[in-house]
Amino acid sequence: MQAATTKNAQGWIEVGQLDDIPKLGARVIKTEEGDIGIFRTAEDEVFALRDECPHKGGPLSQGIVHGKKVTCPLHNWNINLDSGEAVAPDEGCAASFPVRMEGTTIYLSIVAEENCPNK
């Protein structure tokens, strides 16, 4: 099921249910400014990142999720899901987006955190 996206008063947009994302997996949210990857860890934490690897723009949502990291499918950079920062010694970051859970419903803000210039 694709979710209907609804925005509530605080700028939070409902994007779907926890179970829409496989454990240790990710889905894509299409936006006018480009794709956002939304990730689910083994512990059911949910994170959202600009779906572009800081290295060569690979779609992070297609990578393998492990711990709180995702490995880009193109050249195996590891990106921290919580900060969007690449794991050293690689340098760079993917913009991260606030996520809020209400029960099993996922809300996203499309105002990126100030963590990196690559919004």
Next chain:
Amino acid sequence: MAEKLVVIGNGMAGIRTVEELLKIDPLAFDITVFGAEPYGNYNRIMLSPVLTGEKAFEEIVTHDEQWYVDNAVSLYKGKEVTEIDRVKRRVIASDGTTAEYDRLLIATGSNPFVIPVPGKDLDGVVTFRDMHDVNAMLDTAKQHKHAVVIGGGLLGLEAANGLMQQGMSVTVVHLMDTLMERQLDDVAAGMLRASLEERGLNFLMGAQTEAIIGKDRVEKVRFKDGTEIYADLVVMAVGIRPNMELAKTSGIHCERGVVVNDTLQTFDPRVYAVGECVQHRGITYGLVAPLFEMAKVCANHLAKHGIGRYEGSVTSTKLKVTGIDLFSAGDFTGNENTEDLIFQDASSGVYRKLVVQDNKIKGAVMYGDTIDGIWYFDLLRDETDISDMRKNILFGQAHLGDSGHGDDNRVIAMSDTAEICGCNGVCKGDIVSAITEKNLLTLEDVRAHTKASSSCGSCTGLVEALLAHTVGGDYSTAPHLKPMCACTDMTHDDVRAAITDKELKTVRDVMTGLAWKTADGCAKCRPALNYYVISAWPKEGLDDYQSRFINERVHANIQKDGTYSVIPRMWGGGTTPQELRVIADVAEEYDVKTVHVTGGQRIGLYGLTKEQLPPIWKKLSAAGMVSGHAYGKALRTVKTCVGKEWCRFGTQDSTRLGIELEKMTWGSWTPHKYKMAASGCPRNCAEATIKDFGVVCVDSGYELHVGGNGGIKVRVTDFLCSVKTENEVLEYAAAFMQIYRQEAHYLERTAPWLERVGLSYVKEQIVENEEYRKQLAASFHESQQYMQDDPWAERAEGVDKHEFEPIATITLGNQAVTA
């Protein structure tokens, strides 16, 4: 509260252990380090380039004082520990500083051996061990002319070369008749001596020093035969002795070194020892690589982690004299049970000798061109049976003819702008400066920092050669048995065996059952584990799609822009007008950007989005086409020629045979991609001799060839055997594929696997042992029952729908919409 760890010795071994420990468990100990030298930690093996002036001291510092601060390690530098009180568990330094310990690590290294001759304490007599010695030599070189180096071993020759670079006239005095007799045989030693003499070094061989003569400082050296030579500087470089005085006086059992067990503990289990001061299984070491291996095991044990054991090291040597290439490893002298394989080309200055016993390399000596030293060293440590390659082994691995590097194999002679890694565009200069600036010591480090050799791996040999050349011969080679990845200490083989023995049937079970160090593994081990599970348990094993690389998860090949390709199977390279029509229709309907004939005799459609995949598959599926698995570690294609049906030279029906092979094997998962071919005659138009499994039809039947590769490293197949009938071809094909599936490591193609296990082994298993061959073939067919469902048809019907559709679409102005 954290326990207290005290480290005596601020050198490479002690700090490496601390570093490994911090990596595993940074909070396990409060760490205090005592160092007799007034510096942070520096790379002692790089003292030679400091002496020659090729490097400054600052460049070889590996841990400056800030490092100790950042890692909350207390450093007492310039303080020599003089007493270990094992009852009160504390150490006392010369200035009275004390520190208590719960665990103690002795890493006191070694002392240079000073020959007990009169005059040994005169001014101007030095050893070559630390920065203090190097400074003394550099100072002397500024004011004086004549240097005598006593000792024609590795250290002595490096000292002599350095002093000569500093403008001194240098004589090397050696007790024996040949140089570096512990590392080189007579021939290589002779070549080395000639080359060093050409550069201006003088040698006095078979000379026994009797006295060093001088009033205040050294003036002459006198030998047993009465001759004397002038000397303003004498460097004693005759060897090292483990520095075990402190341990000995503290009542810790010592023989030639501090005696340790396989977990690096001394006879007092609270007290550990690592590095040059230890004696392990009767052996003492004076090189860096063993010390790193010890550090790892010791840190693991300190952190109460894992079951690592140090089982001794086989070492290799390389002389750090610019422009001189020599390599030696293992037992290169041999005995009555060994034989020598020798290649000698005096005018090119190339010499190679391998000492072989029972078809296994026991030792190697190389002079002139040492690029294959790493390969021989691997064969030595892996105890590989070389009977299949004896004829060619002296010519090297020829890995440097790999595609992407031309034939440029003289890595040392390359310019800094020469491209080493063709995949990631990394030049020699980038790699060398990363190695020196970031103090990289392993191939893994170089990969992480530069990306060189991290994609296709064809330049691995070149990168290793650069690493060896830049940091000196005793760089940290990859351990003999490599753990799968950083998530475990187990090797691929260990893990495979455990999956079968312990009946582990999901990736999660494997990680839990084998005490994985990370919660969910990593992108390296998870796909491997998933493959091992489904190949061991084709029926019950859980295929974990989240552990599969994206291509195998969505059954299409991800392209650089995030789009995908679709390549339907064309059995044996054949197609029909109807299939072509459907492909053309699909290409038009979906505005396919590129239609391309692949190297595997089929047609690829490129530039499709994920959402387009299921509807396209539905159309192809309706026309009877299935996934070509062009994206998978799986059976790819079976290439054929038209065989005797059309060709005037054809001897058998290679086309039909190819189709049968493909029908039998499609859908199977393999450790790496797997390609086959069937050619109708020895003209071999289907290029069967560069495939994983190739059939060449001949008039009398079929030749079977295995282990070929046409990619990065071209490897022609090895001939397996000839058979008479098509049925036999199919049986051998199934058996060979199955043994490869069961035994190769994930991401290891048949070519390197075959080289690792040896063709003879494979022949024993499937040519000579008919029963096992039939058993393997039966296992293969059993597994295929669960694999031959077309993944495209399933997904066209809605399987894994979430993989192909966005979870949501947010429109401009954040309007609520239905995606």
